[in-house]
Structures are given as C-alpha cells and as structure tokens.
Amino acid sequence: MNEERLERQLAFIMEIDRLKSVLRQTLTDGGRRQENTAEHSWHVATMAVLLAEHAEVPVDAGRVIRMLLVHDIVEVDAGDTFCYDAAANLDKAAREQAAAERLFGLLPPEQGCELRELWEEFEAYRTPDARFANALDRLQAMMLNYHAQGRPWRQHGITSDRVLARNEPIGLGSARLWEHARKLVDDALANGYLDS
Amino acid sequence: MNEERLERQLAFIMEIDRLKSVLRQTLTDGGRRQENTAEHSWHVATMAVLLAEHAEVPVDAGRVIRMLLVHDIVEVDAGDTFCYDAAANLDKAAREQAAAERLFGLLPPEQGCELRELWEEFEAYRTPDARFANALDRLQAMMLNYHAQGRPWRQHGITSDRVLARNEPIGLGSARLWEHARKLVDDALANGYLDS
Numbered sequence: 364m365n366e367e368r369l370e371r372q373l374a375f376i377m378e379i380d381r382l383k384s385v386l387r388q389t390l391t392d393g394g395r396r397q398e399n400t401a402e403h404s405w406h407v408a409t410m411a412v413l414l415a416e417h418a419e420v421p422v423d424a425g426r427v428i429r430m431l432l433v434h435d436i437v438e439v440d441a442g443d444t445f446c447y448d449a450a451a452n453l454d455k456a457a458r459e460q461a462a463a464e465r466l467f468g469l470l471p472p473e474q475g476c477e478l479r480e481l482w483e484e485f486e487a488y489r490t491p492d493a494r495f496a497n498a499l500d501r502l503q504a505m506m507l508n509y510h511a512q513g514r515p516w517r518q519h520g521i522t523s524d525r526v527l528a529r530n531e532p533i534g535l536g537s538a539r540l541w542e543h544a545r546k547l548v549d550d551a552l553a554n555g556y557l558d559s
Numbered sequence: 560m561n562e563e564r565l566e567r568q569l570a571f572i573m574e575i576d577r578l579k580s581v582l583r584q585t586l587t588d589g590g591r592r593q594e595n596t597a598e599h600s601w602h603v604a605t606m607a608v609l610l611a612e613h614a615e616v617p618v619d620a621g622r623v624i625r626m627l628l629v630h631d632i633v634e635v636d637a638g639d640t641f642c643y644d645a646a647a648n649l650d651k652a653a654r655e656q657a658a659a660e661r662l663f664g665l666l667p668p669e670q671g672c673e674l675r676e677l678w679e680e681f682e683a684y685r686t687p688d689a690r691f692a693n694a695l696d697r698l699q700a701m702m703l704n705y706h707a708q709g710r711p712w713r714q715h716g717i718t719s720d721r722v723l724a725r726n727e728p729i730g731l732g733s734a735r736l737w738e739h740a741r742k743l744v745d746d747a748l749a750n751g752y753l754d755s
Binding site: 369372373375376377379380381382383384391392398399401402404405406408409410412413414417425428429432433470474478503506507510539543 | 565568569571572573575576577578579580587588594595597598600601602604605606608609610613621624625628629666670674699702703706735739
C-alpha cells in the first residue's frame with residue numbers, strides 16, 4: 364500500500380473538518396443557533412437511510428447517502444450561499460467549481476474524481492438518485508425552518524410563494540414528500556410562521 | 560402508503576436534530592469549540608466513504624456508513640460519555656439501552672429494529688463491519704485531539720499509555736490505520752501534545 368495515498372486521504376479528512384464552521388441560514392438547537400453544514404449533511408444522509416422508500420422512482424439508497432455526505436463539501440472554500448440571495452447566487456457556480464478543483468484535488472486522483480462526479484451529479488439533478496437527494500436537502504431545511512416557527516423565513520421576508528417555488532423540485536424526487544412539504548407551508552401560514 | 564408511517568419517520572428525523580446539541584470532549588474549529596455528535600457522525604461516515612479499502616478484512620462500505628450515521632443516536636437521550644471517565648461508564652450501557660428503546664421506538668417497528676440492530680452490532684464490535692466502524696470512530700477522535708495540539712488529553716491528564724490502550728482496537732478494524740494512529744501518538748509525545 365502506497366504511503367502517499369493514505370496521507371492524501373487523511374489530509375482531505377482534516378481539511379473537511381472546516382465544514383463544521385460553515386454556517387447556514389437554518390436554525391437548530393430549538394432555534395437558538397444557526398446550523399452548520401457538517402451537521403446538516405449528517406441529518407440529510409440519515410434521512411436518506413430512512414426515507415428511500417418514498418422516492419419517485421427506485422433509487423440506490425447507498426449512492427444517495429454518499430452523495431449527501433459530500434454534497435456540500437465545496438462550502439469549505441465557497442461558503443454557504445443562501446438560496447434566496449440572488450446576488451450571491453450569480454457567482455455561486457464559479458466559486459464552487461474552484462472549490463471542487465482544490466478540495467477533491469487533495470485526494471488520490473481516482474477517488475477525487477469519483478467524489479467530484481457524485482457532487483456534480485447532485486448539482487445537475489438529472490438522475491433519480493440526485494433528484495431524491497435534492498428533495499431531502501430541501502425538505503430538511505423546510506422542516507427546520509418550520510420548527511423554528513419560521514424565523515429564518517420571516518427574518519429575510521421570504522413569502523410562501525417563494526418557499527413553494529424554491530422547493531417545488533422536491534416533487535421530482537418524491538411526490539409523497541412534496542405533498543408533505545406543501546402541507547408544512549399551509550400549516551406555517553395558518554400559524555403565522557410565514558407570510559403569504 | 561400508510562400516512563402514519565411517514566409521520567413516524569419525520570417525527571424521528573426531528574427528534575434526532577437534538578444530536579446537534581450533544582457536545583463531545585473533542586475540539587473542532589481550530590480548537591475553538593467542542594465538537595457535537597451530529598457533525599462527528601458526518602465526519603466518521605465520510606471517512607468510511609474514503610477509507611474502506613484499508614479495512615483488515617473486506618467490509619460492506621455501505622453498511623459501515625449507515626452504522627456510523629446511527630452509531631451515536633442514543634446520545635440524544637443518554638448524552639456523550641467521555642471514554643476516559645470510569646464512573647460515567649459504569650451506567651453507560653443501561654442509559655443507552657433505555658435511549659435506544661425510546662428513540663428507535665419512534666420509528667415504524669421494522670425500521671426501528673433494523674437501526675437498533677445496526678447500533679447493537681456497532682457496540683458489540685464482533686463483525687468486520689463493526690470493527691472497522693469502531694476503528695474510524697476512534698481514529699477520528701485521535702486526529703482531532705492531535706490537531707488541537709492535544710488539549711483535550713492534557714486537560715484531562717490522559718497519558719500516552721491510556722491513549723494507546725483505549726485505541727488499540729483500531730488494529731482489529733485496520734492494522735494500517737492503527738499503525739498511523741501509533742505514529743500520531745509518537746508525534747504527539749515528541750511535540751509535547753501528550754504526556755508519557
């Protein structure tokens with residue numbers, strides 16, 4: 364076994380420790396603090412363990428789980444881009460491509476390629492696995508926002524039509540979960556967590 | 560599709576959000592704060608994506624990843640037990656069994672059983688998958704402690720012989736990774752991160 368290979372893998376593992384310091388707009392700990400991207404990634408990967416049966420078409424749950432573990436690793440360099448921030452989203456793709464180049468480039472080449480392809484598949488959401496992974500990614504944020512009584516939505520003046528438009532792709536991954544997500548929006552409106 | 564089934568799954572998913580508030584003795588963010596169990600679980604599951612090739616005997620990487628995603632879920636109720644705290648470890652098993660009963664009991668029964676069995680397999684570390692998962696769990700803590708210049712070790716007066724005794728089971732999962740871990744201890748001693 365090549366010594367350099369393990370060294371590269373371990374260097375990557377320490378580098379991605381920094382994902383624990385990237386903050387998202389969603390709240391956790393009963394709404395007391397912002398969620399970070401590492402714990403978010405654990406949460407959505409665990410959702411894939413539990414919810415794969417609800418995918419619109421059969422998915423490879425193992426691949427979906429791996430995809431979700433790595434789907435936000437580029438944020439180590441590129442940071443989290445709030446999905447409703449139009450300006451920040453303009454250069455998001457370029458920032459994330461540069462990050463992917465550097466970060467996955469730390470790994471042994473064939474392993475770096477494999478992870479990068481998984482991330483690119485997630486981003487393109489064309490395959491059933493990627494569509495389902497994206498559905499879980501969006502649903503998780505909606506659930507946390509709902510359970511924080513809609514604070515992140517209200518704080519940024521996000522109305523229900525924008526939440527519905529942003530999250531409609533959930534339906535491509537799972538009609539069943541999209542139905543649940545729409546019910547969350549109805550309940551959020553009824554409870555005053557979200558403005559219409 | 561049974562409505563109650565999805566409701567139970569989603570209730571479990573919100574319940575385990577609390578794992579993000581369970582603090583470990585390891586440090587992250589350049590040593591600035593304690594790591595929480597959710598982000599730790601993401602880190603070790605991602606290690607399994609990368610390091611499965613180093614397992615002592617071939618493992619089912621997909622099972623190892625799932626095992627690591629759920630291996631600490633009982634801490635939602637039972638809290639994190641510092642591995643060098645002998646008193647707290649006396650009733651750890653009883654506290655964790657009660658937690659498993661309640662938490663996995665939130666899920667649809669067959670899914671709850673499946674996750675509980677995976678957790679029990681991890682705890683027993685008799686199978687190759689469980690031994691490898693345990694090796695990653697221990698190695699990750701060692702790596703973070705090393706990168707925090709040994710602060711958690713020194714703070715609790717943990718000497719190198721105790722670190723070696725605690726982590727020796729890494730070798731059951733991967734002789735290769737245990738060799739690396741022993742080198743970390745040597746380097747920690749040489750750098751004054753750890754007392755002999």
